Amino acid sequence: KQEVTQIPAALSVPEGENLVLNCSFTDSAIYNLQWFRQDPGKGLTSLLLIQSSQREQTSGRLNASLDKSSGRSTLYIAASQPGDSATYLCAVRGANNLFFGTGTRLTVIP
Amino acid sequence: DAGVIQSPRHEVTEMGQEVTLRCKPISGHNSLFWYRQTMMRGLELLIYFNNNVPIDDSGMPEDRFSAKMPNASFSTLKIQPSEPRDSAVYFCASSPRSSGVTYEQYFGPGTRLTVT
Numbered sequence: 001k002q003e004v005t006q007i008p009a010a011l012s013v014p015e016g017e018n019l020v021l022n023c024s025f026t027d028s029a030i031y032n033l034q035w036f037r038q039d040p041g042k043g044l045t046s047l048l049l050i051q052s053s054q055r056e057q058t059s060g061r062l063n064a065s066l067d068k069s070s071g072r073s074t075l076y077i078a079a080s081q082p083g084d085s086a087t088y089l090c091a092v093r094g095a096n097n098l099f100f101g102t103g104t105r106l107t108v109i110p
Numbered sequence: 111d112a113g114v115i116q117s118p119r120h121e122v123t124e125m126g127q128e129v130t131l132r133c134k135p136i137s138g139h140n141s142l143f144w145y146r147q148t149m150m151r152g153l154e155l156l157i158y159f160n161n162n163v164p165i166d167d168s169g170m171p172e173d174r175f176s177a178k179m180p181n182a183s184f185s186t187l188k189i190q191p192s193e194p195r196d197s198a199v200y201f202c203a204s205s206p207r208s209s210g211v212t213y214e215q216y217f218g219p220g221t222r223l224t225v226t
Contacts, residue, residue, distance in 0.1 A: 034214065043114075043201060044217040089153065097166065098143070098215070100153035 002027045002094050006101035013080055014109050021075040021104045023090035028068050031093040035064050035075050038087045038103070047088075048075070080108045114218035116202050122224045128190040131221045134183055135204030143215060144177055144187050145201040153201070159185065192225045199223070 003026045013019050023033070032051045036044040048057045048064040050073070056065040063076040073090055087103040115134040123129055135142045143158040157167040162179045170177070174193070179185040189196055199222050203215040 036217075043219045044203075046214050046216065049214045091153075097169070098155050102152045 002030075002092060002097075002099040004090060004092055004099050004101040006088075006090060006104050008104060009102070010105040010107075012107040012109060015080060015082060017080050017108075018076070018078050019080055019106070021077070021088050021090075021106070023073040023075070023101055025071045025073075025092045025099070027094065028071050029094070030068065033064075033066055033073050033093070034091045034098075035062075035073075036089045036091065038089060040086075044089065077106075080106075082108045082110045084108050114202055114204050114216055116200075116218040116221050118221060119219065120222045120224075122226065123192055124226055125193055126191045127225075128188065129192045129196075129223060129225075131187040131200050131202075131223070133185045133187070133202030133218060135185070135202070136206075136216055137183065139204035139206045139216075140182075141205040142179060142185050143203040143205070144185070145203065145217075146198045147201060147220070148198045156187070189223075192223075194225045197223055197225050 034049045035047045050066045061078040087105045089103045091100045144156040147153045156169045159179045199220045201220045203217045
């Protein structure tokens with residue numbers, strides 16, 4: 001069974017700092033990988049989707065990379081802002097399922 | 111577009127009662143997913159539909175759980191009878207293509223279920 005791990009579980013950074021969130025998965029036979037943001041008590045907002053044939057995707061200050069062979073993805077956030085504070089989840093798509101990591105809780109300190 | 115709509119947003123019920131959660135996917139989306147989120151297990155896919163047909167229900171924990179999608183704009187997740195360990199946040203998501211989880215999923219705000 002696919003296992004998805006996110007490290008660190010929590011991260012605090014001062015405003016303006018660049019940061020990287022990590023996601024690793026055990027089975028490299030994936031169709032795509034998706035990064036989500038979840039605010040407390042809220043649903044999930046999709047940030048970036050990387051197909052298995054892609055290496056990276058960019059949206060504004062966010063850049064996500066995918067290395068399927070090593071089972072890793074990173075989410076890079078440039079010039080972090082207090083509004084970026086949330087839990088970030090990665091999810092990998094297998095044949096018939098979407099497997100989620102447990103998330104990284106990010107706090108950006110003003 | 112209003113996004114994925116879920117109701118109720120909060121549900122508190124007593125053990126043994128029937129619980130029905132509702133979801134309206136984004137108009138035009140062909141696929142619908144039900145997830146459960148708990149502190150212990152994180153987010154888990156329960157079941158998903160393509161074009162109103164259940165494709166994979168292997169994530170449904172027990173026979174007490176059932177899901178239906180009578181038409182393209184409505185789905186229900188029912189728990190009967192409910193138990194305290196069913197307490198969780200239940201999310202519904204929809205996707206714009208028939209190939210299901212291949213494409214980006216859009217999540218609803220969730221229903222927080224508490225079974226006492």
